[in-house]
Amino acid sequence: MFVLGVVAGGYAFWSAQNALVKPLTIPVDGLRMDVESGSNLSRILARLESQGVVRSARWVRVYARVKDQSSIHPGEYMIPAGSNAMDLVARLNSGDVTRYRVTIVEGWTFQQALSQIRNSKKIRSTDAGVSVQAAARALGIEGNPEGRIFPDTYIYRSGASDLDLLRQAFERMDSVLAQEWQQRAENLPYDDPYDALIMASIVEKETGVPWERDEIAGVFVRRLGRGMRLQTDPTVIYGLGANYDGNLRRADLRNATPYNTYVIGGMPPTPIALPGREAIHAALNPKDGNSLYFVAKGDGSHHFSSTLNEHNRAVREYQLKRRSDYRSSPVTDEDSE
Incomplete structure (x- = not known):
């Protein structure tokens, strides 16, 4: 019995090491994956195991519980080649999602900025982005919103909406204008x-x-x-x-x-x-x-x-x-x- 216990323990240790330490089975250019809001680690691991990416979802779940890393964040993730299951868990737990950027150029019109945002990668379209007038209403601006958003480069996550970026640029303009107004000449x-x-x-x-x-x-x-x-x-x-x-x-x-x-x-x-x-x-x-x-x-x-x-x-x-x-x-x- 002792020998069987040792053998079983050794096999369990080998299985855990094999599941956690060895690199995941992913393409050389990495694995891009989407984690939807409301999903959980068990569901994600089961899917990856069925795809042959993860060797043992059970051992990875155990590891995540021990490390208190079972919670995950929604978003788009890029898992680099060579990553193992422990890297995967840490990335999902920290919310290290792929980020995109959109640049609004100084001197553009509001319409040009709106088009740039709407056509950016991984942006979720809403009714607010349909027209300049719709955007103004969504931002609570009466009349022509020209000039009311700040030209800058904005970083966002996959699934961010056009209204999210518009609101960020609108609040940024209010902040910059208020700061400069305080330093105005007489x-x-x-x-x-x-x-x-x-x-x-x-x-x-x-x-x-x-x-x-x-x-x-x-x-x-x-x-x-x-x-x-x-x-x-x-x-x-x-x-x-x-x-x-x-x-x-x-x-x-x-x-x-x-x-x-x-x-x-x-x-x-x-x-x-x-x-x-x-x-x-x-x-x-x-x-x-x-x-x-x-x-x-x-x-x-x-x-x-x-x-x-x-x-x-x-x-x-x-x-x-x-x-x-x-x-x-x-x-x-x-x-x-």
Whole structure:
């Protein structure tokens, strides 16, 4: 009997070691598996045993109970090749799920951001993502939600909904705007943070050169202070919506829309894009100076002028006699390759 007990004990030890220590039977590029909400470890192990991945679900369950790792988290998991059953249990217990990322770009519209989110991998679609209006209602925003979500890279798990990411970006914008509002300069022409957000969106669209943003903001703030119209093309383009074909015409500048700052006084009724933190900071901390005008130089930067005569000369130099190398955006590393 003693010998049989030793043999049985040895066999049990071998079986446990074989089930727990040896690598799982999975492809060389790993095993991708989904754990649904409400599932449990026993069910997952039974399925993996039937697929030949786990050698003995019973021994793995015993190990998990001893280690107090029987609880699991739902989500998508990538189990690397070479992992054993103990690695599997630890990963499921810690919730080490596969994570994805989606990037919302500064200067995009709300619609572009919504499309990017909806088309991202493993995103669960909801009614909130059907349209801009539906998203606004789901976020509790009255009217046009333009500019109300923060452009950034967001990390999410498989099964996250479009509304989850929209809400995260919405709350992030509120947080950033509140922080920057607390650090604003004095004597700004804004009644509230939303006014600053409108200005920031214009600054975002007017230049891709980061060091010019506060100077661009300074021009617009001074124009508002003197009762001058902003006269900025991006607001006109936004107001044209789907009618904009890439060519801004003189007739467009005379077309009376709520966003045509060549016609209306003050700022448009809403932001025209999603501004990043730098643009928000610039709108709330505009650069001091005398410039009231600026014109694109063709290399992505602008020439700033304090008088109309100087501005007109700059227009003739940079706009009316455009060089063959004229650019509306700065040169990037990719352009120089």
